[in-house]
Amino acid sequence: MSIFDRVHNRLNTRSMKWDLREFIFQNEDILPMWVADMDFQAPREVNEALIKRAEHGIYGYTVVDNAVKDSIVNWVKTRHDWEINREWLSFSKGVVTSLHMAIRAFTEPQDKILIQTPVYTPFYNVIQAHDREIVKNPLIEENNYYTINFNDFEEKLKSGVKAFILCSPHNPVGRVWKKAELEEMARLCLKYNVLIISDEIHADLVFSGKKHIPIASLSEEIANHTISCMAPSKTFNLAGLEASYVITTNKEKREKLIEEFQKQGHGNGLNTMANTALEAAYNYGSPWLNELLTVLEGHRDYVKKELEHNTDLRVTPSEGTYLLWIDCSSLGLNAKELKEFMTHKARVGLNAGVDYGEEGKQYMRMNLACPRATIAEGTKRIIEAIKNR
The missing domain is CATH 3.40.640.10 (Type I PLP-dependent aspartate aminotransferase-like (Major domain))
Structure with a gap:
């Protein structure tokens, strides 16, 4: 198993992404795919260096x-x-x-x-x-x-x-x-x-x-x-x-x-x-990063294929970052309704596009930096929510 496939429990680690779900979305039953941090551990060499430094104790x-x-x-x-x-x-x-x-x-x-x-x-x-x-x-x-x-x-x-x-x-x-x-x-x-x-x-x-x-x-x-x-x-x-x-x-x-x-x-x-x-x-960290980029590119292609095959959503073809910009205008919802739909119907915590400017009011931003199991579950939730509208 790749280190990028491993699912880590981030609850009760003071994680903004995971421990503030109720505060941010008023819904704890939500898969958080918003704020731009990763659900991956840092490179082993980084963790080892931090542990060694901590052992010094000063x-x-x-x-x-x-x-x-x-x-x-x-x-x-x-x-x-x-x-x-x-x-x-x-x-x-x-x-x-x-x-x-x-x-x-x-x-x-x-x-x-x-x-x-x-x-x-x-x-x-x-x-x-x-x-x-x-x-x-x-x-x-x-x-x-x-x-x-x-x-x-x-x-x-x-x-x-x-x-x-x-x-x-x-x-x-x-x-x-x-x-x-x-x-x-x-x-x-x-x-x-x-x-x-x-x-x-x-x-x-x-x-x-x-x-x-x-x-x-x-x-x-x-x-x-x-x-x-x-x-x-x-x-x-x-x-x-x-x-x-x-x-x-x-x-x-x-x-x-x-x-x-x-x-x-x-x-x-x-x-x-x-x-x-x-x-x-x-x-x-270069070897770790090179593997990460391959993983993220695969996640990008997976989400784009699944959403565009099963819904009328359009995924902007990202060239970089681990953030995906999704056009949800086909749902016919205003910015507030769109956020409510993703939060309470799809139960996926995304960033509302309108927060990036008026031009983003029909969009949502998804964080791809998580294991494939999380990507698959989040994508499935969106597809099922749209099919069951």
């Missing part, structure tokens, strides 16, 4: 040393063909925290910030929390495939946008942006002097035939204009350990960002276990 103040930094430098070079320097790195507990700090450091209240909707819900929050203005560049959906409306993108940048939060790969629609798309976004941002804040937390989760390209790797000029946020948390299921980093090639921008982190009480480091897990994951 948890004093921790620094991010060159060994940890070098694991990041090597990972980014090996997986993404981008040569970075240790000096470009700064650290935070999570990518969303980094987004907050970047918005505070590089924009002012009432500044316009552009996002491409439907998009990861915290993008809205990090803009509104600091009294900035949301500017939307809605993605174009045609024949169940999403692309960028570049005419609209440029018009919005012209209107005085100060920063653009890029989601790459895109959550929730699963696009892995092509080099030409990234180049055009970057060209326009340079033309209108718009800072790129790039959320690349799903960078490692890309399916066969696709390649993630860090937008800052396109050229030195683009890198100088970009704040790149990355982490091992989605890749290796380490979210609870709070380990992420920011790559900023521009020294002035990097110092300004670190200053903002410190001003807000976040420092510029990682906790003891985050240090340990990140280093072990990046040094030894």
